[in-house]
Amino acid sequence: MSTVALFIKHTAIPGQRDAVMRVWERHMRPAIARNEAHEAYYYCYSESDPDAIYVYQQYSDKSAAEAFLKLPHYATYLREVELLLAGPPEVAAATPMWTKSV
Numbered sequence: 001m002s003t004v005a006l007f008i009k010h011t012a013i014p015g016q017r018d019a020v021m022r023v024w025e026r027h028m029r030p031a032i033a034r035n036e037a038h039e040a041y042y043y044c045y046s047e048s049d050p051d052a053i054y055v056y057q058q059y060s061d062k063s064a065a066e067a068f069l070k071l072p073h074y075a076t077y078l079r080e081v082e083l084l085l086a087g088p089p090e091v092a093a094a095t096p097m098w099t100k101s102v
Helices: 017-034 062-068 072-084
Strands: 004-011 038-045 052-059 090-094
Touching: 004 062, 017 038, 017 052, 017 072, 052 062
Parallel strands: none
Antiparallel strands: 004 052, 004 090, 038 052
């Protein structure tokens, strides 16, 4: 199977972007750090929108991405973060054709 990449945009309720990150740090950061199937992960604040968060995730394959979303910590994260978000995330899946690592 091939590597899969996800591009995700979250929009926080105005003024709640840091609160969203605190929930992410509590639940997702440790799980991602332990997950060998996450080949790359970038959690980024938008430079132009004070409420936007952009995430890039790269998994070893599609089944690994799907399996990660079924773990209990993800459901807990979703319950806590949904009150801080203006709506559901925008998600785009892609197949990396070329990458560079430093």
